[in-house]
Amino acid sequence: MAEDIKKIMFTVRKGPHGTIYVYEGLEVKLIMAAYDADISVVFIDDGVYALKAGQNTKELGIKGFEATYGVLVDYEISKVFVDKKSLEDRGLTQDDLVVIGEDEETEEEIRPKVVDADEIAAMMAEQHNILCF
Amino acid sequence: MAEDIKKIMFTVRKGPHGTIYVYEGLEVKLIMAAYDADISVVFIDDGVYALKAGQNTKELGIKGFEATYGVLVDYEISKVFVDKKSLEDRGLTQDDLVVIGEDEETEEEIRPKVVDADEIAAMMAEQHNILCF
Amino acid sequence: MKIAVTIYEGPYNHEASDSAYNFIVAALAKGHEIRGIFFYHDGVYNVTKLMEPPQDDRHIANRWSELGAKGIDIVVCIAAAKRRGIVDSVLVPNVRISGLGQLTMMAIEAERMVIFGD
C-alpha cells in the first residue's frame, strides 16, 4: 500500500434498528471501500449489537441489513474490530457475531476480531480521520 | 373545578438547548393552559436544568426561553414540581431555580415545588393522560 | 376505546414512526377508535410527499396517508412544521396542518394518549 494512502476509521456505537445511523453508516463504508483509503471499522458499546447474528426485521416491517455484513470482506473491508468490554457487558462472545466473509486461501469463516480498549485507542491515534456512525 | 375536568400532566426529562423538546414542549403547555384541563408539570432528570436561573443563550446564537418560565403562574400553570433526587444529583437546590410567578395575595415569589419520587408517582396515577416533553 | 397517538421523530431516522404505525394497525384490528394522530417536533417530516425511499423499502408518508383515507384525523403542528419546512404544498393527501389546540383536544378527549419518540 502506498505511503500516501490515508487511514480512515469508522466507529459504530449505536444499536441497529432503533435509529438509522448504523444502516446509513454501512452505506458510507461500502462506498468508501471503492476509494483509495485504508479502512477499518470498530464496533463499540451498543454498536456490537449491529453484528449479532440472527436478526429478523420482518415483524417490525423494516429492511434488515445483517446480510450486508456477511460480504464486508468481499468489499475489501477486512479490518473489522469489536471492543471486548462492550461484548462482555452484553453477555456476547465472538461466536454470537456474524461472519463477515471467508479467507481466500483457507476458506475459513472470518468474524470480527475482538480487541481491547487500549488496542482500539492505539489504532485511533494512527488515523487520518475518524467517522462515527 | 368541575368533576369532568381532565387531569393532564407534562413530564420534562430532557435538558434545555441541546434539543428543542423542552422549548417546543413549553409551547404546548401554554396553549393547553387556555383549555379546560387541570394541568401539572413535573421536571425530572436533566429536565430540572430547564428551570435553572441565569441562562444566557446569546453566545450560542439561539433563542432562550427562561423568561417564559417566569410567567407560568400568570398563565395559570401553578402546579409545577421538581423531582428531589434529580435536583440533588445535579448539586442544585430550589434557590437555583427560576421564579415562576408570585402569590396574588402575599406577592411572595413562587418557585417550582420540590417533591420526591413517591409523590410524583402518586400524582401520575391520578392523571387522565401524561405527555412527556 | 378512544386512543390518540403522538409522534415526535421523523421517518426512517428513528424507529418511533414504525412503532407508532404498527401499534395503530393493531389497535384498529382490535376495533379501537384512533381519536387522532398528531405529529410534533421532527415528527412533522413524516408526511411529506417528496420522500422517495428505495423501492424495496416501506413508504412511510403513504402509510400515514392511507390511514388518513380511512377517516383518522392526522394533524401536523403548524409551528413545528413551519420552522422545519413542511408546508401544505408538500403534504400527502388526508393529512392537515393545524395548531397545538388539536393536540390539547386529543389529550382531553381520548381515553388514552400514546407517545412515540426518542
Next chain:
Amino acid sequence: MKIAVTIYEGPYNHEASDSAYNFIVAALAKGHEIRGIFFYHDGVYNVTKLMEPPQDDRHIANRWSELGAKGIDIVVCIAAAKRRGIVDSVLVPNVRISGLGQLTMMAIEAERMVIFGD
C-alpha cells in the same frame, strides 16, 4: 488547515446544526479553509428553503446558503435526502445534492473532519 464538517441532525431540533455553524464561522475567521460541509442522516433537512422560522429566530437554511455563496462546497447526500423528501426543487441556493463519494473525498482530502450530531 483544510477542515471538513459533517452534520447528522436536522435544524432547530438538535443543537448540532448551531454548533457546526458557530465552529465554521470561527474557523473561517482564523483563516482556515473549509474543504466542504456534508449533510447526512437527518442533517439533509438543514437546507430546505421551505423552512420559515419565527421572525426573531435564526434562519438556519439561509445561513448555510450564505456560507455556500462564499464558495464553500455544501453537499447533501442524495440517498439520505431522497428517503426524507429533500429534492433539488426545495434546496436553498449554493447547496448541491450528490453522492457519498463526496463525503469520502472530504474525509481523505481534508486534514481534519469534524462531525456534529446527537
Next chain:
Amino acid sequence: MLHTVNQSPFQKSTLESCLRFVRKGDVILLLEDGVFAAQAGTAMSSLVEGALKSNKVYALSADLKARALTDVIQGVEVTDYAGFVDLVEQHTTHAWL
C-alpha cells in the same frame, strides 16, 4: 400505569429513571432499543430482574427479533403489537423518552 421504555439501558439512564417512579400494579413495556434490557446475562440484566420482583415487565417481540435477542430474562413476558394495545387499554401510559 403503563411505562414504556424505548432506550438501551447500556447507553441511556431512561430505564433506571423509570424504575424510581414505578408503583405497585404498574407495568413496564420494553420496546425498540429498550428490549436490550430484557436480555439475560448482561451487565444490565439486574435492572429488569429487580423490577420483576414487584412489577410485570413486557418486551415487544418484533424488536427482540430484529435485534436477534433470544435469551430473554425469565419472567419477562414477550408480547406483540396487539398485546401492546391491550396494555394501553388497561393502563394510562407514560412514555419515558
Next chain:
Amino acid sequence: MLHTVNQSPFQKSTLESCLRFVRKGDVILLLEDGVFAAQAGTAMSSLVEGALKSNKVYALSADLKARALTDVIQGVEVTDYAGFVDLVEQHTTHAWL
C-alpha cells in the same frame, strides 16, 4: 486525539465510554449537553475529575452560559468556538455521538 462529547453524563453513558479510550496527550472537549459533566459538585463530577488527572478537559463557554453553569470543576478550561478550532487544528478528532 481530540474527543468531543456532547451528551449529558446523567442521561447517557457517552462520556464514560469515551474515557475508556482516552490516551496520554489526548484532550476532551465538552460541548452541548456534554457541558453538564463540567459542573462541580454533582453526582457525575467524578468522571471529569478523574479524567483531569491524566488529560486536559475543555468546556465550551457558549454551552455553559446557555445552561447557566457557572460553577465549573477546577482544572476544566473554558474555551470558545475559536479555541475549539485551535483544538481541532492540533488534533485529529473523534466525535462521541
